Amino acid sequence: MKATAIGKRSSRGISNYALYSEAQSADDPEFIHIEDIRSRARLFDWTINIHVHPRMYQLIYVRSGHVRIHIDGEERTEQAPCIITIPPSVVHGFEFGQENTNGSVITVSQLVLLDEQFQRDFPFGDEILRTAQVLSLKRHPEDTRVIEQIIAQLEEEYRDSRTGKKQMFEWLLYALLLKVGRRLHASHRTREEDHYEQLYRRLSQLVEQHYREHKPATFYAEQLHTTTTSLNRACSAVAGKNVSELLHDRLTLEAQRMLIYSSVPVSLIAYDLGFGDPAYFSRFFKRRTGVAPSSFREMRDRG
Incomplete structure (x- = not known):
């Protein structure tokens, strides 16, 4: 049975009990x-x-x-x-x-x-x-x-x-x-840890809806009625990363999927993922994976 608080009681007239001598x-x-x-x-x-x-x-x-x-x-x-x-x-x-x-x-x-x-x-x-x-x-x-x-x-x-x-x-x-x-x-x-796991799960669900919009961590904190500090702690406790890394990982994963499973040009993939500049997308992708998008796709084709 899980204990729960069930009421209040006045502390007036509290008795002083002693088991020992005064000295x-x-x-x-x-x-x-x-x-x-x-x-x-x-x-x-x-x-x-x-x-x-x-x-x-x-x-x-x-x-x-x-x-x-x-x-x-x-x-x-x-x-x-x-x-x-x-x-x-x-x-x-x-x-x-x-x-x-x-x-x-x-x-x-x-x-x-x-x-x-x-x-x-x-x-x-x-x-x-x-x-x-x-x-x-x-x-x-x-x-x-x-x-x-x-x-x-x-x-x-x-x-x-x-x-x-x-x-x-x-x-x-x-x-x-x-x-x-x-x-x-x-x-x-x-x-x-239970609290952080629940918060991380809710954050991940929200990221799925908005990752293409490149919203900042403050947006997710406001939507979840918490603080960016709490979000970062939850991400660190559950996944060993911060909110920004979580967002970047999700964008990178989707970019990899599109490069592997479609023949859409890299520039269109960039726009689809919310990047206004394909060149910036290529630099972002290379920082995350170590290779440029085009090289990643060539490796897929060779494999």
């Missing part, structure tokens, strides 16, 4: 907290009201079931498996399905994420540390398996008190955030 320390044994969704949600009739954590980062992994998510006034429903990331001070709340919903809630002191080395080295900071994200894992079983393993290790460390617990937590948390960041980054790139 936090990164060495506090409770700099991280883990619990399963069912044990917490059942206490509140499966509804966690709108609230905010000023100094804590949360990652919610929904293993099974579904959840209605409220983030900064927007609402959506997501099916498991999915990951929800909640940076500090982001308003949020959840309504979990009662029948079979389960998973894990990982809460981390902001101090851990403000570590200078962590901030310097972590490559997905803007994507998942400063912006709330909802990431579906339904189509990514391999990523889900790894995330499950890391969370299971975090939960095991949480239950025990072995030497190096804090360091192990930080290492596992870093691995988990990296895995989530990679999947999120790949998801964004896929959506971008």
